[in-house]
Amino acid sequence: MADREHTRNFSIIAHIDHGKSTLADRLIQACGAVTDREFQNQLLDNLYLERERGITIKSQAITLPYLAKNGQEYELNLIDTPGHVDFTYEVSRALASCEGVLLIVDASQGVEAQTLANMYLAMEHDLTIVPVINKIDLISADVDATRLQITEDLGLDGDEALAVSAKEGTNIDQVLEAIVNKLPPPKGQAEAPLQALIFDAQYDPYRGTVIFVRVMEGQLKQGDFIRFMHNGSSYRVEEVGLFKLRREPAKALRAGQVGYVIAGVKTVSDVDVGDTITNNDHPAPAPLPGFREAKPVVFSSIYPVATDDYPELAEAIEKLKLNDASLTYQKDYSQALGTGFRCGFLGLLHLEVVQERLEREFGLSLILTAPSVRYQVYLNDGQHLEIENPALFPDPSTIDYCEEPYVKASILMPDRYIGTVMQLCLDRRGEGNVMHYPSPGRVELISELPLAEVIYDFYDKLKTVTQGYGSFDYEFIGDRRTELAKLDILVNGERVDALSMLVFRGGARPRALHAVNKLAETIPRQQFKIAIQGAIGGTIIARSTINAFRKDVTAKCYGGDVSRKRKLLEKQKAGKKRMKLVGNVPIPQKAFLAVLQSDTDK
Incomplete structure (x- = not known):
């Protein structure tokens, strides 16, 4: 087992479809963590939907042994993160578990909206950033222009960016050497009180919840009594270990290591991503910063097409909830469609993923109602209601005023589309439009939009008017008054x-x-x-x-x-x-x- 000086914890971040999972595959192969017989593409994407759509939905981790050119053995912990805007909080917790990141930029597409958003997220966590230019094998690849963009748009040293082709395996050894030489080793003392950050959790039907942790201080071993600092529950540790291709039990996890804990936790809902694990007998003085509860932002009702299928739908949602703590649901009834569930999701992609899994894994035919957001309604008598279901909307004569959630959207595109995109934002009630020109020929438009307009069809329309070249990222900026x-x-x-x-x-x-x-x-x-x-x-x-x-x-x-x-x-x-x-x-x-x-x- 490598000591702390020879351990590196890192993540790969990128805009959607810039080759994150492919680069992870090549690193795993180069370290010999998987035999050629066991290898398959998108190795860390276990879910069939991730493979089909070419996206990462769940965080994954793997520990790679690496023999560096200086003859020293290193333990590399790769934490693979989702790239989609719906899962920004999960990404932030995964990044809090690392000391550095590889920031991938596509050699033909250049810097896009989520490249910037993810870089700022990495900078907030004070991580060392190593830029990597991927897809240099493409005919349309322009490495020099991409280096210039990295220097001008991102403020990083574009000349030091590594030019690789993850698909063909070109220059992968340079990436591994950069991880060892440029990223710092983890801090933390094995003798200090235990502080371990939960960055994900997964449900195992035989073992209960498998908790993904990064140990910041102290050590975690089998038989310890642990406590979750935010929800206060206590458990006895049954097993700890490392993520190789399969879970590999270990005697202990010490400060600086990434691994898993099994402690008889029944469902994923009992574990909060971002929570801190400490020792029940010798607790840490304070939890690690940055924790917040994942709150649903998009709501929709799900009904079975045949009303007889309601028991199957109830069972399917319950099983899905075991593995997805951010999904919320409650019973709902409609005269037209019968009994179903009102569900809350992190965003539209999350909604699509849940719908597709229910239909394919459980063989259900479903009807979904129009997605809605959560509105704040203030009544004349001083009452405050939070409403996301149209059926619960009060009599308009009793309402004083309403508020709806707004987002700050960042849209990156070639400058020839600026007119049509400005018009699209104005049609969607966009306010405070500001433009930046990060590099010649490219423009960034920042607009404040109501979330309800974004979830309806904004992304589809944006892709249409920019012929697929526009990229889009958003963050919440609070509620504002509206006429509802x-x-x-x-x-x-x-x-x-x-x-x-x-x-x-x-x-x-x-x-x-x-x-x-x-x-x-x-x-x-x-x-x-x-x-x-x-x-x-x-x-x-x-x-x-x-x-x-x-x-x-x-x-x-x-x-x-x-x-x-x-x-x-x-x-x-x-x-x-x-x-x-x-x-x-x-x-x-x-x-x-x-x-x-x-x-x-x-």
């Missing part, structure tokens, strides 16, 4: 509660028109005319009509008096009127999905 209204959708005069949504009053009509037109396209025609309306309170603000099937009842009447034909038509009209009164309009599943789709999803 509850938009109801009525089909044949009946309110469909699952289609209700909370919207900005000024943008209610376009949203209502979009919903009624989509429904008119997807609801099948009946024997009677169907009116589909969008309403705020008692005011109809949008309408679309599905015309009735018309049978030619006068076909057998040829010749003779016109009153005979009119009599038959009047009879048909009366029949249709009666039918409309008792007629039940079935709304197919695809109609609910169509309302959720933006116009760019066609």
